[in-house]
Amino acid sequence: MDSVLRAVAIYVILMLIFRISGKRSLAQITTFDFVLLLVIGEATQQALLGDDFSVTNAVLVISTLIVIDIGLSLLQQRFTFLGPLMDDVPLVLVDNGSVLGERLKKSRISEADILHAARASQGLENMGQIRYAVLERTGEISVIPKQQG
């Protein structure tokens, strides 16, 4: 029983904490982000498994997490209002060439971040070539280039 309860508690708490921390925390852009996620993983492991080293405990914890995950995704299908609550919504950052500064500031994203995404995904050179830039739910920035010609 304790395996299941621990898994549920950790899942709920982690989900709450990551939702509060904003979209970019999941994107692992900088070394610091990477280290943060690594260390969080370590801290979580102790709480999940305790000092119970049995295979059964691991299987129960993993099964519980998967069952919650699938259960929530099924619930989201049925009750669409849960979607934004649990999985966030995308946000337009550059609208038809114009940079929406207020949104950048509130999302804690710089123009350099947008340009990085433009280079990485589209091979674009400057802001003038970006038609739309969207901060996706996953924390990635997707870029739609201006049409050529």
Added chain:
Amino acid sequence: MTEPHRVGDLEIPEDVRFQEREWTAERIGWVVLAILVLLALAGLFGTGPLSSASVDDADGALTAGYERFVRHDGRTTLSIEVAGDLSSNGEIDVWLSRDYLDAFEIQTISPEPSDVISADDRVIYVFPVDDSISTLSVSFSLRPQEMGRISCDAGVRDGPSVSFDQISFP
């Protein structure tokens, strides 16, 4: 292995019949997992209503509280309660069978026994008690070292004894 065939302009090894069967298998799997988790919540794999048990001797002077289901390399607690009038010379001697102790690693015993005496088939733990004590409660914190069925015999020296079984999951 499905050979790539054409779906519109796509050359792709799609196999819709296989996909349909996979979806069905997935949903069956979800139900099985959910049942597993619910059973675990009820205590089938240790710690919970299904697992907690206790056994008394005929007169109720000795009670052993244990978990029917434990996990290998996990933790479990065995509690032994002995009526105060079973004490002799200010001590109560509680014994556990050697086979049982071989199957577990003892983490702590609370309260600590003043002496531990080994016999051929059992180990005797000596607990000093106050004359006025009505019930001695001893807690053994154990870590299972074996898997499968573990039998236990426990009792008071020159007194009643109880037996019970536990199942240790891998």
